Amino acid sequence: MEDFSFLNPGSRQIDFDNFDDRLLLYVLEYEPSFVTCISCGGCTATCSAGNLTNFNVRKIGLWLRRGETEKLSQEIEKCMFCGKCTLVCPRDINIRNVILLIKKRISELKTENQPV
Amino acid sequence: MENFIIIPFTVGLIYLTLVLIYRFVKWVRGLSKLDKLRLVQSFKIRRMLRSLKEVFYEGLLHRKIFRKNPVLGYMHMSLAFGWFLLIVLGHIEVMAARRSLLVPFYLPVFFRYFETGTTFFASGIFSFLMDFFLLIVLSGVALAMLKRFKKQLFGMKKTTRLKTGDRMALTSLWLIFPLRLLAEGMSAELYGNGSFLTSSVGHIIGSFSSESTNLVLWTAYSCALGFFFAALPNSRYMHIPTEVLLIFVRNAGIRLKKRNNTYTDIQVFSCSRCGLCLDNCQMAAAGINHAQSVYILKNIRNNNLTDEQLFNCLLCGKCEVDCPVGINTIDLRITQRIESTLQYNSSYNYLEDLPARKASTIYFAGCMTHLTPGIIASMKTLFHMAGENVWFMDEEKAPCCGRPLMLAGQHDAASKLIVNNTRKILGSGAKTLVVSCPICYKVFREDYELGNVEVLFHAEYISRLIREQIILPGKTTTRIVYHDPCELGRGMGMFEPPREVLRATGKVIPVKNEKQMAHCCGGSLGNLKISQQERAVLRNQAVKDYQQYLPDVLATACPLCKKTFARHRGIEVMDIAEIVVSSIRKSAEVVPVKASVKEEAFAEELV
Numbered sequence: 001m002e003d004f005s006f007l008n009p010g011s012r013q014i015d016f017d018n019f020d021d022r023l024l025l026y027v028l029e030y031e032p033s034f035v036t037c038i039s040c041g042g043c044t045a046t047c048s049a050g051n052l053t054n055f056n057v058r059k060i061g062l063w064l065r066r067g068e069t070e071k072l073s074q075e076i077e078k079c080m081f082c083g084k085c086t087l088v089c090p091r092d093i094n095i096r097n098v099i100l101l102i103k104k105r106i107s108e109l110k111t112e113n114q115p116v
Numbered sequence: 117m118e119n120f121i122i123i124p125f126t127v128g129l130i131y132l133t134l135v136l137i138y139r140f141v142k143w144v145r146g147l148s149k150l151d152k153l154r155l156v157q158s159f160k161i162r163r164m165l166r167s168l169k170e171v172f173y174e175g176l177l178h179r180k181i182f183r184k185n186p187v188l189g190y191m192h193m194s195l196a197f198g199w200f201l202l203i204v205l206g207h208i209e210v211m212a213a214r215r216s217l218l219v220p221f222y223l224p225v226f227f228r229y230f231e232t233g234t235t236f237f238a239s240g241i242f243s244f245l246m247d248f249f250l251l252i253v254l255s256g257v258a259l260a261m262l263k264r265f266k267k268q269l270f271g272m273k274k275t276t277r278l279k280t281g282d283r284m285a286l287t288s289l290w291l292i293f294p295l296r297l298l299a300e301g302m303s304a305e306l307y308g309n310g311s312f313l314t315s316s317v318g319h320i321i322g323s324f325s326s327e328s329t330n331l332v333l334w335t336a337y338s339c340a341l342g343f344f345f346a347a348l349p350n351s352r353y354m355h356i357p358t359e360v361l362l363i364f365v366r367n368a369g370i371r372l373k374k375r376n377n378t379y380t381d382i383q384v385f386s387c388s389r390c391g392l393c394l395d396n397c398q399m400a401a402a403g404i405n406h407a408q409s410v411y412i413l414k415n416i417r418n419n420n421l422t423d424e425q426l427f428n429c430l431l432c433g434k435c436e437v438d439c440p441v442g443i444n445t446i447d448l449r450i451t452q453r454i455e456s457t458l459q460y461n462s463s464y465n466y467l468e469d470l471p472a473r474k475a476s477t478i479y480f481a482g483c484m485t486h487l488t489p490g491i492i493a494s495m496k497t498l499f500h501m502a503g504e505n506v507w508f509m510d511e512e513k514a515p516c517c518g519r520p521l522m523l524a525g526q527h528d529a530a531s532k533l534i535v536n537n538t539r540k541i542l543g544s545g546a547k548t549l550v551v552s553c554p555i556c557y558k559v560f561r562e563d564y565e566l567g568n569v570e571v572l573f574h575a576e577y578i579s580r581l582i583r584e585q586i587i588l589p590g591k592t593t594t595r596i597v598y599h600d601p602c603e604l605g606r607g608m609g610m611f612e613p614p615r616e617v618l619r620a621t622g623k624v625i626p627v628k629n630e631k632q633m634a635h636c637c638g639g640s641l642g643n644l645k646i647s648q649q650e651r652a653v654l655r656n657q658a659v660k661d662y663q664q665y666l667p668d669v670l671a672t673a674c675p676l677c678k679k680t681f682a683r684h685r686g687i688e689v690m691d692i693a694e695i696v697v698s699s700i701r702k703s704a705e706v707v708p709v710k711a712s713v714k715e716e717a718f719a720e721e722l723v
Binding site: 030033048051052053079081082083084087088092094096097103104106110 | 423424427457459460462463464466467468483484486487512513514515516520521524526529533639641644645646647648649676679
């Protein structure tokens with residue numbers, strides 16, 4: 001069964017001193033259109049990979065903003081780059097590029113031996 | 117003895133020769149074992165002659181540039197072929213004068229300086245011809261100078277930005293022949309060894325003539341030559357020797373295979389930065405002027421290629437069409453993308469081996485077709501009419517075909533999807549795979565190994581149905597403009613089947629920019645960096661061009677093109693499958709056809 005963590009949600013407090021903005025700043029530098037995301041979920045609804053497995057593009061955006069680098073590095077692997085999300089996005093965000101940038105930055109962090 | 121005038125020329129030539137030998141040996145050694153074998157195998161008389169013919173036509177005569185623009189072609193031909201003839205004829209002249217086949221290598225260059233006044237067999241004809249070819253080369257130089265200021269006369273809208281090394285080589289190249297003219301003119305005035313051109317120039321500058329000015333002019337000529345040779349390896353003029361190697365290597369059947377090797381270098385150094393690809397590139401309309409093929413080639417050569425440039429390309433293939441050197445810019449760029457993303461290819465462990473359904477035909481719609489349900493409905497109707505036992509493979513759950521990943525350079529990740537899909541296709545025992553998306557079609561044809569399964573694009577499938585009179589579309593007077601999708605047209609060379617299908621339903625209007633020169637709709641998956649606003653600019657440009665022909669409908673064979681054009685309100689856009697189905701329905705209403713066909717046509721209406 002899906003684990004929604006209702007019973008043990010853990011701390012949701014965001015500590016700004018420890019906020020990990022390495023990915024977010026990188027993405028915003030090269031794909032500034034991401035800032036206009038309204039988390040509508042259109043991308044998730046149409047996603048080809050999401051049809052096959054538990055994958056949520058909208059969540060990628062949320063985790064990116066929250067600096068959840070570790071979760072992202074696992075989740076981002078699932079994308080198939082088909083580009084449907086980009087076509088349906090009402091804010092005209094180049095989501096394919098966002099995904100590419102995240103993947104690239106994570107691999108860079110890994111080669112630099114930084115915690116991911 | 118004033119022999120020292122040959123020193124600058126000789127030093128330059130020796131340096132150039134050494135660099136060329138070093139680079140050519142490095143490139144050929146860097147090829148894979150198989151490619152080396154191919155190269156050795158290609159040293160057969162017939163293939164050698166074919167390559168030499170190509171070197172003559174493209175390297176010297178520049179036939180492809182002539183086709184593009186006669187003035188531009190003449191400029192290149194006069195410089196290359198004229199100079200070549202000067203060298204060859206100069207050697208023959210010296211051999212005739214010395215009555216020996218072995219002559220010092222520098223003598224043909226400085227012949228008029230060293231040989232003063234001796235007459236030999238046909239010396240008059242030789243000096244006339246040498247003057248004549250010098251005139252041709254000079255006309256080329258004059259045109260080249262003119263081109264710097266008025267490139268519109270040469271049919272070019274843009275030329276490339278030059279770097280310092282190029283400027284230095286260009287200046288010395290421009291100086292070589294005017295200096296030669298002055299030097300030979302001065303010698304003609306002093307020793308009377310010139311012909312119509314050099315003698316007249318000699319008369320004009322006669323008042324300055326003296327032994328010492330003569331020496332100065334010849335030294336300057338020697339310096340210009342030497343300087344050009346020294347600057348050549350680090351400038352774009354490196355394409356002159358490299359292109360010859362490229363032609364031989366390419367004719368041996370050597371291609372890039374998803375990874376860089378020295379064939380990349382050979383292609384990169386063969387780029388003359390002529391800028392013909394710039395005019396073909398649509399992205400300039402959207403203000404993107406740094407990512408065109410010529411700059412990518414330049415940046416690969418200089419090792420400063422950025423992702424922002426590499427991924428900012430529609431991969432439409434228009435630049436490849438007019439490249440006078442024949443560089444495979446698309447392969448080259450995709451290979452470069454593969455190399456740059458090697459570190460982060462996904463494994464797709466979640467892919468399951470879902471069971472395959474037994475069927476005689478498989479329909480793979482693809483991700484893009486799923487966003488245009490009209491095409492899927494039309495295809496279903498057509499399959500139903502044809503009475504085909506079809507398995508709609510990705511109706512509910514199937515991975516992507518892998519082409520978008522390929523375009524993003526993630527070759528290893530794409531192969532995971534390819535393996536999964538291949539297993540299912542082979543498992544169903546189907547004989548035919550029909551796809552309605554050119555993006556999928558290209559990857560199924562090029563990267564899947566499907567054995568006996570025939571991969572058909574829906575245009576081919578529909579045109580087969582029409583030929584076998586299984587479906588009967590009615591011909592109307594609808595004016596149709598057909599938009600060639602990049603992946604299908606330039607990508608797979610399929611231009612006719614969609615037009616055949618459309619001719620059965622209406623009047624297909626030929627347009628100026630079609631087939632090889634067709635526009636990209638702007639929606640291409642090849643570009644990961646372009647914004648939607650910039651895409652819209654490209655789309656509007658294409659629509660504006662098509663609207664001149666007053667079409668009733670803009671037809672295309674690609675769901676992504678359809679989706680992109682559909683956002684433009686000024687034009688009705690339909691896929692060929694939709695056009696055929698609607699035409700069958702209309703004709704079924706008017707013309708009495710086989711009752712069964714009519715019945716079936718409506719049976720699927722609800723899909």
